[in-house]
Amino acid sequence: MDDPVIRVRGLATRFGDHVVHEGLDLDVGRGEILGVIGGSGTGKSVLLRQIVGLLEPAEGEIEVLGQPVRDTSPEEFRDLRRRWGVMFQGGALFSSLSVRENVEAPMREQMDLPDDLRRKLAAIKVRMVGLPDDAMDKPPSALSGGMRKRAGFARAIALDPEIVFLDEPTAGLDPIGAAALDVLVRQLRDALGLTVFLVTHDLDTLHAICDRVAVLAERRVLATGTLDELRDLRHEWLQAYLGGPRGRAARGEP
Amino acid sequence: MSGIDLRIADGTLHLSGDLSIAHVGTVAAPEDGTVARIELSQVARLDTAGAWLVLDLAQRFGDVPVSGATAPQNDLIETVRRNLPPDVQPPERHTLRNLLIRLGHAVWDTGREALALTAFLGQVVAEILRLLRHPGRLRVTSMVHHMQATGLDAVPIVVLMSFLIGVVVAFQGSTQLEQFGAEIFVVDLIAISVLRELGILLTAIIVAGRSASAFTAAIGSMKMREEIDALRALGLDPITVLVAPRILALVLMLPILCILANVAGLTGGAMMAWMDLGIAPAAFAERIATQIGPWHLAVGLIKAPVFALIVGVVGCRNGLRVGGDAESLGAQTSAAVVASIFLVIVADAVFSVFFAVVGV
Incomplete structure (x- = not known):
């Protein structure tokens, strides 16, 4: 890969004596949808949090859009942070704000926009993620889980970022809602030229939208590649994951 | 570019x-x-x-x-x-009309809330009576835990506050009564005000601030995480499991706290009377024993369980009213403290009238 937008080198993570990552390398290319998979406790969400600067790794370099995430001045980091959006597992909407205000929040904090323009752009984003108009002024507690995820996604793309990080976007959604969210992610990738870093357990999502898949195992990125390439790898966990009944079903095999 | x-x-x-x-x-x-x-x-x-x-x-x-x-x-x-949104018309503003509508809603909501609180009180009392008939259903461990949290842990602050209030009342009373040469009546002043009113009222207010908020926050966050629904799904009544042990613990502990507050208040007053007016502690005790009837102590202690019931019921009820978001947890917690202190003072006023009528 010539010009990765995310570049991780030699990453090590330890929680006390517990080593999560050791010598982890990862590249994400521009405009691709990368799915990150791995067993429970392999540090998928931890990796995501480290890349967006919420967690400090023990060692290693992380570069996003050519700029270091660690050891950078607060101003530079703020400018860099503006260029990505994060959607957390539960949507992580601010409970005291309405859906529209949630989507407006990044614009309000990081941009100097006139009020009516901000309202209008937020409304476009809310409609883009497929939420009905009457959801706009509701508090997050009045939304279903799927709608909350969509609203979280709308907030993540509020500033038209170059990269979005999605943590388990389809977990806990019904199959229809999950499929719709998959389609939405791909549509917006095509429309906005997003790079998507996606942590997931959802085999259907991996099949439907991921260009490449990175497997976290044995404290590092065991392999990256398309699902077909990964299927040929001889690794116990990977075989159980992709070759198990659900893995075969997602592929349309008996 | x-x-x-x-x-x-x-x-x-x-x-x-x-x-x-x-x-x-x-x-x-x-x-x-x-x-x-x-x-x-x-x-x-x-x-x-x-x-x-x-x-x-x-x-x-x-x-x-x-x-x-x-x-x-x-x-x-x-x-x-x-995805262009339709142009939205800003809602028309009728300031006066909206004000009236809000007032109407507020009155209606308050009325309904009073009704709901009374209904909840009824549920709790019915549950406690059931527990008296079947004591085996009482969650003893939980009750003892709450007795420690609401009673024992509150002892230092309650004692300190009462002691200081006794000092203050003695000091204020002595400067006034000295002018008439009626220093000895400072003992009556301290004893009556602490035993009848200040001891129990201050204790109830402190307990309302500590325990009503704790009940609301604990039950409310359980509600937010669907633990209450899980209890119901297991066939357990949240009132039996969560509410009754808390309220019973409070009803048992508040009279004890009240006695401690009385002792601390009288000690503070006696100390100040001794230092300021030269009334020896023995003379102070002697006057209380001969001049202050037991009813003054009884009046304070009779109120204690009632105040405990008010604080506990308001705290638990507000906890069960918490909705799905963090905002409502905060709102209900502060509402619980305000409402329980308010209701305690209202009840105190009612008791004052009642005791005046029956003449004790």
């Missing part, structure tokens, strides 16, 4: 530069001139906000065509066009 350039030539609006969210807010739309086409071939970058700007300009000049965009840019413009 930064910023957006608009140039009109030969009926064509040429847009160039960075049509992104950072710059769209600064664009001043041209007021005059007729435009038949919008040309985007010079645009370096286009995002959702830029696409909206293009659509907005096109509409302003009478739905003129847009040309020169690359295929992805066109897709984005189309996506935004599909």
Whole structure:
């Protein structure tokens, strides 16, 4: 890969004596949808949090859009942070704000926009993620889980970022809602030229939208590649994951 | 390249530069001139906000065509066009009418709330009576835990506050009574005010601040995490499991706290009377024993369980009213403290009238 937008080198993570990552390398290319998979406790969400600067790794370099995430001045980091959006597992909407205000929040904090323009752009984003108009002024507690995820996604793309990080976007959604969210992610990738870093357990999502898949195992990125390439790898966990009944079903095999 | 350039030539609006969210807010739309086409071939970058700007300009000049965009840019413009929100009319403002409507809602809600609280009190009392008949169903461990949290842990603050209040009452009383040469009556003043009112009222207020808020927060966060629903699904009544042990613990502990508060208040008063007026502690005790009837102590202690019931019921009830979000947890917690202190003082006033009528 010539010009990765995310570049991780030699990453090590330890929680006390517990080593999560050791010598982890990862590249994400521009405009691709990368799915990150791995067993429970392999540090998928931890990796995501480290890349967006919420967690400090023990060692290693992380570069996003050519700029270091660690050891950078607060101003530079703020400018860099503006260029990505994060959607957390539960949507992580601010409970005291309405859906529209949630989507407006990044614009309000990081941009100097006139009020009516901000309202209008937020409304476009809310409609883009497929939420009905009457959801706009509701508090997050009045939304279903799927709608909350969509609203979280709308907030993540509020500033038209170059990269979005999605943590388990389809977990806990019904199959229809999950499929719709998959389609939405791909549509917006095509429309906005997003790079998507996606942590997931959802085999259907991996099949439907991921260009490449990175497997976290044995404290590092065991392999990256398309699902077909990964299927040929001889690794116990990977075989159980992709070759198990659900893995075969997602592929349309008996 | 930064910023957006608009140039009109030969009926064509040429847009160039960075049509992104950072710059769209600064664009001043041209007021005059007729435009038949919008040309985007010079645009370096286009995002959702830029696409909206293009659509907005096109509409302003009478739905003129847009040309020169690359295929992805066109897709984005189309996506935004599909998702343009309908123009919303700002809601009309009728300040006076809204004020009246809000007042009406507030009155109605207060009435309903009083009714609901009474119904909850009934449920709790019924449950406690059931527990008296079947003591085996009582959650003893839970009750003892809450007795420690609401009673034992509150002892230092209750004792300290009462002691200081005794000091204050003695000091204020002595300066006034000295003028009449009636120093000895400071003992009556301290004993009656501490035993009848101050001891129990201050204790109840402290307990309302500590325990009503703790009950609401604990039960409320269980409600938020669906633990209450899980209890119900297991066939357990939240009132039996969560509410009754808390309220019983409070009803048992508040009289004990009240006695400790009385002792501390009298000690503080006696100490101040000794230092300020030279009334020896033995003389202080002697006067209390001979002049102050047991009813003054009884009046304070009779009120204690009632206040405990008020604090416990309000705290638990507000916890069960918490909705799904963090905001309502905070609102219910502060409402629980305010409402329980208010209701305690109202009940105290009712008791004062009652005791005056029956003459004790």
